[in-house]
Amino acid sequence: GQQVMQIPQYQHVQEGEDFTTYCNSSTTLSNIQWYKQRPGGHPVFLIQLVKSGEVKKQKRLTFQFGEAKKNSSLHITATQTTDVGTYFCATGTASKLTFGTGTRLQVTL
Amino acid sequence: GAGVSQSPSNKVTEKGKDVELRCDPISGHTALYWYRQRLGQGLEFLIYFQGNSAPDKSGLPSDRFSAERTGESVSTLTIQRTQQEDSAVYLCASSLGVSSFTEAFFGQGTRLTVV
Numbered sequence: 108g109q110q111v112m113q114i115p116q117y118q119h120v121q122e123g124e125d126f127t128t129y130c131n132s133s134t135t136l137s138n139i140q141w142y143k144q145r146p147g148g149h150p151v152f153l154i155q156l157v158k159s160g161e162v163k164k165q166k167r168l169t170f171q172f173g174e175a176k177k178n179s180s181l182h183i184t185a186t187q188t189t190d191v192g193t194y195f196c197a198t199g200t201a202s203k204l205t206f207g208t209g210t211r212l213q214v215t216l
Numbered sequence: 217g218a219g220v221s222q223s224p225s226n227k228v229t230e231k232g233k234d235v236e237l238r239c240d241p242i243s244g245h246t247a248l249y250w251y252r253q254r255l256g257q258g259l260e261f262l263i264y265f266q267g268n269s270a271p272d273k274s275g276l277p278s279d280r281f282s283a284e285r286t287g288e289s290v291s292t293l294t295i296q297r298t299q300q301e302d303s304a305v306y307l308c309a310s311s312l313g314v315s316s317f318t319e320a321f322f323g324q325g326t327r328l329t330v331v
Contacts, residue, residue: 140319149307150259152319195259197320203272204249204309204320206259 111136111196113207120214126183128210130196138199139172139179142206145192150206153181186214218242220323222308228329229298237293237326241310248291249320250283251307259307265291266313298330 111132120126130139138157142150154163156172156179163170169182183190191214196207221240229235241248250262261275265285276282280298285291295302305327309320 149322149324150309150320151322155319203261203264203274204311205261206251209258 111198111205111207113194113196113210115210116208117211118213120186120212122188122214122216123185126186126190126212128181128194128196128212130179130181130207132177132198135176136179136198137176140197140199140204141170141179141181142195142197143192144195144209148192150195183212186212188214188216190214220308220310220321222306222323222326224326225324226327226329228331231300231330232297234294234296235298235328237295237306237308237328239291239293239308239310239323241289241291241308242321243289244312245310245321246288246313247311247320248285249309249311250291250293251309252277252304253307253325254304262293262306295328298328300330303328303330 111130113130140155141153143153144150154170159176160174161172167184171180179196181194193209193211195209197204223238246267248265251259252262253259263270263283264272267288268285280296283293305325307322307325309322311320312318
């Protein structure tokens with residue numbers, strides 16, 4: 108089945124620094140979704156990308172879907188302590204929503 | 217209901233006992249997923265339901281695990297003869313369906329501890 112790898116596994120930044128997580132697949136993806144899981148919480152949907160080269164923004168978050176639809180990135184500008192959590196990419200097929208390995212973000216003052 | 221509801225929220229059980237975990241999806245959502253998340257790890261796919269049928273059971277780790285869904289609503293995940301390695305948070309998610317792929321809404325999860 109489809110597998111998506113995320114890098115880095117963990118990143119620790121100081122508040123105000125930028126952060127980027129990358130999601131990579133060896134196969135073409137029909138779509139990519141991004142979720143955020145706060146510590147002790149459950150994954151919460153952030154966004155879905157379906158078009159080649161698509162870029163979407165949500166305030167300080169910028170999401171990109173690669174031209175070849177094999178990779179995606181989530182970039183956070185000027186991180187805040189509220190950004191702490193694990194960010195997962197996911198891709199859906201007819202029978203499964205497969206999640207990436209996740210990137211855990213720690214933000215300190 | 218307003219969201220995906222899972223019960224119990226916490227379950228401590230003795231090794232060898234059976235447990236049943238329940239998921240109430242959002243009304244009208246035909247797709248339902250079960251995932252397992254060990255501490256500090258990612259989401260491990262277990263099973264997917266479209267309506268009441270389970271076209272993809274490929275993630276169930278052993279024959280001790282089974283799941284069913286009735287009335288295109290409630291789903292139960294049953295683990296027989298629990299082992300310590302079954303300790304994890306079990307997350308349920310639902311979505312509208314695959315004809316128009318949309319976001320998955322997660323429940324709060326059931327934290328299972330096998331002692």
